[in-house]
Amino acid sequence: MIEVDNLKKSFSGVEVLKGITTCFDKGKTNLIIGQSGSGKTVFMKCLLGLITPNEGTICYNGKVYSELSPAEQRDLRQEMGMVFQGSALFDSMTVAQNVMFPLDMFTKQSQSEMMDRVDFVLERVNLIDAHNKYPAEISGGMQKRVAIARAIVMNPKYLFCDEPNSGLDPKTAILIDNLIQEITREYDITTVINTHDMNSVMEIGEKIVFLKDGYKAWEGTNKDIFKTDNEAVTNFVYSSELFKKVRQMYLEERN
Numbered sequence: 001m002i003e004v005d006n007l008k009k010s011f012s013g014v015e016v017l018k019g020i021t022t023c024f025d026k027g028k029t030n031l032i033i034g035q036s037g038s039g040k041t042v043f044m045k046c047l048l049g050l051i052t053p054n055e056g057t058i059c060y061n062g063k064v065y066s067e068l069s070p071a072e073q074r075d076l077r078q079e080m081g082m083v084f085q086g087s088a089l090f091d092s093m094t095v096a097q098n099v100m101f102p103l104d105m106f107t108k109q110s111q112s113e114m115m116d117r118v119d120f121v122l123e124r125v126n127l128i129d130a131h132n133k134y135p136a137e138i139s140g141g142m143q144k145r146v147a148i149a150r151a152i153v154m155n156p157k158y159l160f161c162d163e164p165n166s167g168l169d170p171k172t173a174i175l176i177d178n179l180i181q182e183i184t185r186e187y188d189i190t191t192v193i194n195t196h197d198m199n200s201v202m203e204i205g206e207k208i209v210f211l212k213d214g215y216k217a218w219e220g221t222n223k224d225i226f227k228t229d230n231e232a233v234t235n236f237v238y239s240s241e242l243f244k245k246v247r248q249m250y251l252e253e254r255n
Helices: 040-047 070-077 095-106 111-124 140-152 170-187 198-204 231-237 241-254
Strands: 002-011 014-024 029-033 055-060 080-083 158-162 190-194 207-212 215-220
Touching: 002 040, 014 040, 014 055, 014 190, 014 207, 029 040, 029 170, 029 198, 040 158, 040 190, 080 140, 095 111, 095 140, 111 140, 140 158, 140 170, 158 170, 170 190, 170 198, 207 231, 215 231
Parallel strands: 014 215, 029 190, 029 207, 080 158, 158 190
Antiparallel strands: 002 014, 002 055, 207 215
């Protein structure tokens, strides 16, 4: 679990995060949504320890990050897996080498031990025959799965995903969403996803935090979002005619 209390962050006197308080549950897919400029990226960078907030605390399973020593902070960051928006794979490395990279950097495992772990996570993301391929030789969806395999190869307690469906077709995006949710439940990880994909919100939004102008404007589940009267949320989520129709159908069924 990650607990956030009164988090504030300013740049050059401009307040970007304005006192956010929330929590992200273990074993669930927690989504951060909001318009561009709402503070989503800054919020995630604070959660990752890449940016130091001006005020407030972030607590990881009972440990307040700002109260940890530099060595303890480093150890905590090694318990975090990250899936970047563009996958961020090394073009000059094979799929297996990309996935092995964190193990090679941060552990003292033998080559055979690392390879066993790489085999395991690649099989888990359904890429058993891609070991020797390079990123340019596989599809965008496969690249995302490699990125997920690399993110979980160190068996993290926390998984962060920045726009994991960016650039993917709708069918592949659903597969990636389902894979992230399956892994989250299977390994009981605290997963936080920064997204603007409303399909992801509806499919896997077990906890949704909606940011607006640096504030937490709303939070709830993908079921709660159908019945909320929060105007900021409804304007954002139901900006398309499709989701307006979905919400109307949901409300009619309840009545």
